[in-house]
Amino acid sequence: MRLLQNVRALRETPGYLRDRGFLLSSTPIGITGILLNAALLGLLMALLSMPEELEYFFGKTKQLGEMLGLQLLVGVFGLVSILTPLRLTDVFLGPRLAGYFDQVVLSGITPLRFVAGRLLSQGLLLSLIFVLLVPWIVMIVVLGGTTWLQFVACLMLIWVYSFMLAAVTLLLSMYLNELLTFVVVIAGVVFMGFLGLAPIPLQPAVLTPLPAVFHSSISAILEIDGGQTRSFFSVWMSSLVCMISVTVYAIAGIWFGPLAAVHRETSTFGEVVCRGDATQKRWFRLRFHIRRCGEMAFFYMNRAPSKAPLEVLFRWGLPLALLLVSVFVAGVLIWAHFRLLFEQLDGTPIQRDNAWATGTKLLDYLIGLQIVAGISTLTAALVFTHSRQTAGLRLPLLRRLRLSPLLLDSLCFLSVIFAVGGTCGICGTAMNDYWRELSGSPTLIPAEIPAADAGSGTESLSTIPDSYVTRYAGLYFDELLATVLVLHLMSAMTLWLCLQLAARLTWSWGFAAMLTVPGYLFIVWLIPTATAVVFDEFSLAGFQQLARQFGLVSPLTGFLIHHRELGGIYGNTNPLLPFWILHSLLCVGSLWLLRRRERWLQTYSVLGVLQAGAAETAMSEPGGPAMNSRGTESVADQRERSVAEA
């Protein structure tokens, strides 16, 4: 009852009222109708013009009704994917650019309530689209050929997907400007969409409804390839769970506010400006995220005053808890999935013969763990990096214990690193033990592979490509897991240190993140590996050896070597000395510079330009300067003192 009342209350939020007024007016209804029908007609014409390709792609000829149903779902998916970011990217920056954000802040409305209306109005958009689709649905009914239960289930999934997309767009729009938000969301949708269409049994892209929409086609292809198929319900349910989880995470993220800043009770929202910043800003006028005090205040002051004393817990504790739980759950899910996969093979007549194939599945399992490690450490690096506004702050953790944000960041990031290492280590060891029990061999390729019965129709040693045996022979899974994990964690640590340093050297956390993360991934991960491969491919004499050494600085090269993918260039083992040298240098250098910069920022702040947190540090020192009601030194006092010190 109370929930119903809250939902009703949300319908009185400004965002919902405005969207309702707009969406239920003639112009958007007309435009959406035209767009939707044009998209569906275009898709239908294109499909009808190439029946052979259809048969090739979908495995069997589809009935027209079924095809129409499929294209209708894809059309709605496409339209939702484009319209949602288009209408929601300006939720925070729009009012600022239109000049009424101050009024939003002053109204006292909570950030969540402010965006909740717009999130709720996503339902209106979907309703509008579904109503406009009624003639098409009638046509599909008349033509027949569609499994109705699946069709309705897919529509439901699109509904949930649209809310997830809306929540993610709203979250991103808190950090990025409109254009960047739109680009990131669309790029994510395209990437996930393609992954969702890939005929692999475990689709990592269950964040789109496409695996469920194309379930029959993907299953048909997997059956042809002899792969493992999943039931429609399993795909639908996993998609639903993943989408709801992401939606909840995104809403929690909005409620948190921009993680780059710290609550004003423990800081000031003062935009910290150092000498030379103005020149830097002239070069980069892009505004990546909300930074002005009044704007920031919206996310903190308007949230709920009772939450203010728990800010450290919210800002560090809750993200840490969420990350740790996510890492653990993801590790366990991957372990459970592969365990089920192996158990299906276990006890069948082909067990021993198929052992090599099962062994290579262990590599898929390892890749799954690596993805978990990569995503979680990258997220931790971003979440546990704060802007230089926090330099010099001491945040109350317990009654007398005050820690600096840098220390809190370090503790949290290291916890994630340990959690990732621990989870992957435990999951890997458990699977390794199971594999030993299953195959009787500690290596991926059992030393002796018995031949299969001639009449079993299954693969035997003779049908296994020699290259597989050669490539994976003597590869121990536990060793591989340990080596790859160490590479991952070293790489994550280096990236985090560089990010911390960049956040203190530049004026904006967003700018630092956009500079460091893509920079590190391209310069340290991709370019060296690509250079080594390209130079080797074209056999460029003289540079080949140099390119090989250059390639070894990349963790990606390390992974590929350990996965035995670059045997032609590097052989099956390599100590990766250049990787360790470069990453050690980057870590030590970043640490040294970070320490210097942190001290400089603190000193500088006490001298008067940074009036924010450093005053707290000064206050805790005996004989420190006089403070005003906020606990900061007055400007006049600071000036006077800095002159005296000079």
Added chain:
Amino acid sequence: MNVPATAIQIQNVTRCFDELIAVDDVSLQVQTGTTLGLIGPNGAGKTSLLRMLATLSIPDSGDVLIQGLSVIHQPRMVRRLLGFMPAEFGYPRGLTIHEYLEYFGSLYQVPAAELARRIHDVKELTELTARDNVAVRGLSTGNRQRLLLARTLLHDPQILLLDEPASGLDPRARNELRGIIRTLASLGKTIVVSSHILPDLEEVSDSVAIMEAGRLVTHGSLEQLRHVSGETGLQIRIRVSGESVDGAAVILRSHSRVMSCEVRSAELIVRAEDGSGNELLQLLIAEQIPIIEYARETLDLEDIFMQSTAGRVT
């Protein structure tokens, strides 16, 4: 509810932007139910001060108490008491006047049942009733200012901060705006108005604060400011027939209680001691000077402003 006698208490407030000191150690008090006119040249720090009062900007040092609540420590509670009308008119796209007010009403979480009545009331006060379905985008400057004011009043705030409300308005619209402000003042609202249009402020303000280069130059009621500005005596403007001007000037200058007498075409501007007005008038009549007009003059706000400020900007 007990309303404190002092609605706004500004205590040694300083606000800097990088090297620039926008507001420098300003202290000021505004009594409940009174109207304060905040004047100063461009860049004097008026808007920065108003933004701090509105909790949109945080003082670097000092504090502001709104009905005893600190804008630094209790901004959420302060915001409920305030209505801030900014100088710029920002609005969500594609709304009519009614939708605009409905949007901001829901933003301020005015209960739905009450919102319609409030919208009706503020539209009536600001004379926007006839323009319900007009698009906000096409409004004239005058009507935009009315709409801004209507929006500011939607949640019935006790304290109003109006930043340049008369900016860009024609004389008729300014006159109407003055009327609205007077009505609001009569309803017991505490109002702070910043403006460049000094005659308007003079008419609606109970007290005036003059700022220059971030500092508060002077503050008080108009009478107090006149006194501070050096108007200790009496200023009289006397218009006589053309041929008698010089004779009248000689007579007045020779009087012991006259401090100065200036001739401006057919007019004499006389500064004399307090209480000497009747005496001087009788003297002129006795000397058979044909007097066409006789008027006591006081310093207006513009004079005080010009005397108080030196044209410095931050």
